[in-house]
Amino acid sequence: MYNCFIFRFLFVYxxxxxxxxxxxxxxxxxxxxxxNRHGIFPTIDQIRKELKLKxxxxxxxxxxxxxxxxxxxxxxxxxKFVNISLNPFFQIPILGIIAAGEPIxxxxxxxxxxxxxxxxxxxxxxxxxxxxxxxxxxxxxIFDSDVVIIKKQSSxxxxxxxxxxxxxxxxxxxxxxxxxxxxxxxxxxxxxxxxYRDEVEVRGVVVQVIRNIEAxxxxxxxxxxxxxxxxxxGVGGIRIGFETAGFETVFAxxxxxxxxxxxxxxxxxxxLVVEDIRNIAIDDLPEFDFLxxxxxxxxxxxxxxxxxxxxxxxxxxxxxxxxxxxxxRQPKGFLLENVKNLKTHDGGNSFLVIEQTLAKLGYTLxxxxxxxxxxxxVPQNRERIxxxxxxxxxHAEKFDFPKPITLRKRIIDVLETEVPEKYYYNxxxxxxxxxxxxxxxxxxxxxxxxYVRENKSGVCPTLTANMGTGGHNVPIIKDKKGIRKLTxxxxxNIQGFPPDYKIPNLADSALYKQFGNSVSVPxxxxxxxxxxxxxx
Numbered sequence: 140m141y142n143c144f145i146f147r148f149l150f151v152y153x154x155x156x157x158x159x160x161x162x163x164x165x166x167x168x169x170x171x172x173x174x175n176r177h178g179i180f181p182t183i184d185q186i187r188k189e190l191k192l193k194x195x196x197x198x199x200x201x202x203x204x205x206x207x208x209x210x211x212x213x214x215x216x217x218x219k220f221v222n223i224s225l226n227p228f229f230q231i232p233i234l235g236i237i238a239a240g241e242p243i244x245x246x247x248x249x250x251x252x253x254x255x256x257x258x259x260x261x262x263x264x265x266x267x268x269x270x271x272x273x274x275x276x277x278x279x280x281i282f283d284s285d286v287v288i289i290k291k292q293s294s295x296x297x298x299x300x301x302x303x304x305x306x307x308x309x310x311x312x313x314x315x316x317x318x319x320x321x322x323x324x325x326x327x328x329x330x331x332x333x334x335y336r337d338e339v340e341v342r343g344v345v346v347q348v349i350r351n352i353e354a355x356x357x358x359x360x361x362x363x364x365x366x367x368x369x370x371x372x373g374v375g376g377i378r379i380g381f382e383t384a385g386f387e388t389v390f391a392x393x394x395x396x397x398x399x400x401x402x403x404x405x406x407x408x409x410x411l412v413v414e415d416i417r418n419i420a421i422d423d424l425p426e427f428d429f430l431x432x433x434x435x436x437x438x439x440x441x442x443x444x445x446x447x448x449x450x451x452x453x454x455x456x457x458x459x460x461x462x463x464x465x466x467x468r469q470p471k472g473f474l475l476e477n478v479k480n481l482k483t484h485d486g487g488n489s490f491l492v493i494e495q496t497l498a499k500l501g502y503t504l505x506x507x508x509x510x511x512x513x514x515x516x517v518p519q520n521r522e523r524i525x526x527x528x529x530x531x532x533x534h535a536e537k538f539d540f541p542k543p544i545t546l547r548k549r550i551i552d553v554l555e556t557e558v559p560e561k562y563y564y565n566x567x568x569x570x571x572x573x574x575x576x577x578x579x580x581x582x583x584x585x586x587x588x589x590y591v592r593e594n595k596s597g598v599c600p601t602l603t604a605n606m607g608t609g610g611h612n613v614p615i616i617k618d619k620k621g622i623r624k625l626t627x628x629x630x631x632n633i634q635g636f637p638p639d640y641k642i643p644n645l646a647d648s649a650l651y652k653q654f655g656n657s658v659s660v661p662x663x664x665x666x667x668x669x670x671x672x673x674x675x
Contacts, residue, residue, distance in 0.1 A: 162423060163208075165190055166201050194418040229263050233286060237269035237302060237312045253286055257347055265291045267343070269302065269312075274404070275326035276300070276312060281348050283407055287312065289343035304340040315339065328404075364471065364674060368392075368424060370432040370461065372411060374401040374653045376634060377431045377476070380663025384671050389425045392416060400643045401653055416460045421467045429670070430465060433476040433658055434458055462496050471674065472502070472534065474666060475526040476658055479508045482524055493526070502528035503535035513543045515661035517635045518550050518598040523658070525666055529673065538673035541665040550599060551581045553632035554616070558623060565621040577615055577622045584615040591615075599625075599633050604655040606630075627651060635660040 169189050187198050233251040253268050260266065271285045279300060281287065295301045301315045303324060313324040322339040326332075369378045369391040378388050391402065392412045402411040412419075434457050465473065482490045490506075497504055504526060511521040529535040564570040569586070576591035577584045583599045585592045594600050599614055606613050606625075614625045625633070627642055627650035634657050642650065 162190070163201055163205055166198070166205065191422060192420040194420060197418070197420040197423055229257065229260060229266075231263050231266050231268050231288070233268045233270055235269060236272045237287065237310055238273050238275075253349065257288070260346075266346075267291065268349075271312065274407070275328045275331050277403060278327035279314075281312070281327075281345075282410075286349040287345045288347035288349065290346045291343045293341055295341050295344050300345040302342045302344075304342055305336050305338070310342075312345070315341065364428050365671065366425075366427045367429045367431050368427045369409075370416060370430065370464075371434050371457075372402065373398055373433065373657050375405060375411075376636065376658040376660050377433060377474070377663050378406070379637065379640075380658070380660050381429075381431060381474075381667040383660075383664040384667035386429065386667060386671070389427055392419065395653075397645060397649045398653060400645060401641075401650075404641045404643050416457060421464055424464070424468065427468070428471045430461065430468075430470055430473040432461055432473070434461060458493060459496070462500065465497070465500050465502070469501070469530065471531070472527070472529040472670065474663075474670065475528075476663075477524050477526075479522040479524050482506070482508065497526075497528055502530060503532045504528045505535060505538060505540070507540045509540065509662055511635075511659040511662055512546050512596075512598050514541055514665065515635055515659045516544055516546055516548050517633065517659055517661055518546065518548055518553065519600075519602065519633045519659065520594070520596060520598050521601045521659055523662075525662075527666065527670060531674075534673045538669055541662075541669055546598075549581065550583055550597070550616070554618065554629055555626055558618070558620070558626055562626055563621050563623040564615075565623075570622065573615065573622050577617050580617050580619075582616070583625075584617075586613050586615060602630055602633060602655045604652045606651050606655055627654060630654040634658065635662070 166186060169186060183198050186192075187194070190198075192198060230252050233253055267289050268286050269289060271281055271283060271287060274283055276282075281300075289302055295315050297316050298314055300312065303311050303313055303315060303322075305311065305324070311324065313326055316323040316325060318335075321335045321337055323333050323335055324339070365386045366389045367378075367381055367386050369375070369388050370393075372378065372391045372393045373395070375391070378391065382388060388406070388409045390412070391406075391409055392414060393399075393402070394413065394415050396413050399411045399413050461473075461475070481493075484490065494504060494506075505528075506524060506526045508522055508524045511517050511519045511523075525540070527535075527538060527540075529538065564573055573584075573586065573591060576593070579593075582597065583594045585594070585600060602614070614630075615622060616625065617623075627647060630651060631640055631642065631654050632638075634654055636654075636657075637660070
């Protein structure tokens with residue numbers, strides 16, 4: 140039985156619709172017209188079919204967004220659309236900036252106003268707004284440059300998000316708790332820890348968050364034709380490479396929820412959308428010029444049993460979801476990345492299917508297997524196939540993969556100097572099996588369940604998702620203190636991530652998986668630069 144929604148339509152100011160995206164407005168317009176024609180309200184599935192959306196979940200997401208924007212509400216458990224105009228519009232002053240990070244000096248200076256809708260507010264008396272600076276509340280859905288609506292009050296209940304004045308007129312936005320005669324101020328960001336104060340002055344509680352859409356719009360400095368969508372994005376390795384070359388990311392998606400903590404921590408705009416790509420409606424994607432995707436490699440890799448398109452988890456067929464996006468949106472080009480075994484899997488038939496599918500969509504392809512240690516000046520033996528396609532054959536003709544470069548960076552150059560004891564095998568059961576074989580600093584070894592293998596090339600073997608979890612691909616080194624495995628930061632370094640890339644406070648197993656599944660950033664950056672030159 141489909142969910143039904145009750146609609147109440149009032150007069151609408153045109154300026155109200157400016158706050159909606161095209162697709163959100165289409166949901167409202169279709170519902171209004173349907174009601175006028177049939178005298179009943181459309182179901183979720185009718186909305187999906189009319190707007191040619193692939194998944195019911197997409198309709199639900201639009202409805203949630205419309206609720207956040209004040210266009211619908213719930214009454215007695217029933218969701219009601221309210222096409223708002225004469226419903227309460229309020230305008231209040233933005234008094235200044237509130238820190239969602241380190242506390243800043245509290246300064247009240249009304250130099251701007253904001254107009255908003257809130258059915259629970261009857262009057263603007265006792266309310267004001269502040270613009271957020273920082274990322275300490277991102278897990279609460281409060282991001283840098285958002286505006287928070289504050290209800291003035293001098294007290295708060297445990298767990299409410301408050302404007303708190305501490306330390307001689309320093310203001311901060313945090314969740315407030317009372318513990319053992321102290322005030323506990325809690326950020327909602329896994330990389331930050333709570334702090335305590337004996338005295339806190341509450342100046343109000345957050346009642347509404349207004350997202351800063353302008354902050355997510357394409358920057359004027361980005362040349363036209365360089366907008367990308369980052370699919371199977373992981374922790375953003377491909378994105379970094381392309382943005383280094385001057386491209387701009389307008390959409391990012393991955394299925395792995397843990398990746399969002401790492402991804403969003405490092406990219407202030409265009410946050411990661413965690414969703415199965417098969418549930419994403421093509422019409423909901425923003426305008427873009429290039430599709431980027433390191434689609435799942437496990438179905439084609441040796442470690443993943445090379446099941447290919449017959450993969451029992453259906454990961455191999457995700458390539459065809461890329462194909463359907465290319466078919467409908469017809470971008471200028473794409474970059475796909477996968478394991479080198481993709482080219483030889485099933486006697487070459489898997490790669491032939493991919494080539495033929497992309498060619499039928501009108502793309503001219505170039506593909507090449509590149510080794511990170513030969514093309515990225517990164518000491519890792521990592522061979523991957525890169526498939527580049529252009530809609531314009533002249534662009535494909537101009538494109539060339541980068542040339543090999545001399546490897547100058549050594550393993551010792553990417554290691555940390557201060558490493559926690561938990562990464563060392565000294566005193567642990569495995570140490571007795573390692574100590575006679577892991578003997579030389581500056582080299583990387585692997586424990587192969589029954590024996591130790593030294594990497595003779597002097598570089599790190601291919602990082603994999605199962606390293607650090609007891610698997611046979613755990614990279615091991617010897618340093619001044621003893622024998623240990625690589626840290627997550629060192630794995631990021633060996634993938635060529637920049638030194639300022641932030642690593643969240645997640646379990647090591649999750650971080651190893653993220654960086655093992657990622658890409659070698661310098662190689663991606665060189666390919667991206669070559670693609671950019673081809674279309675100029």
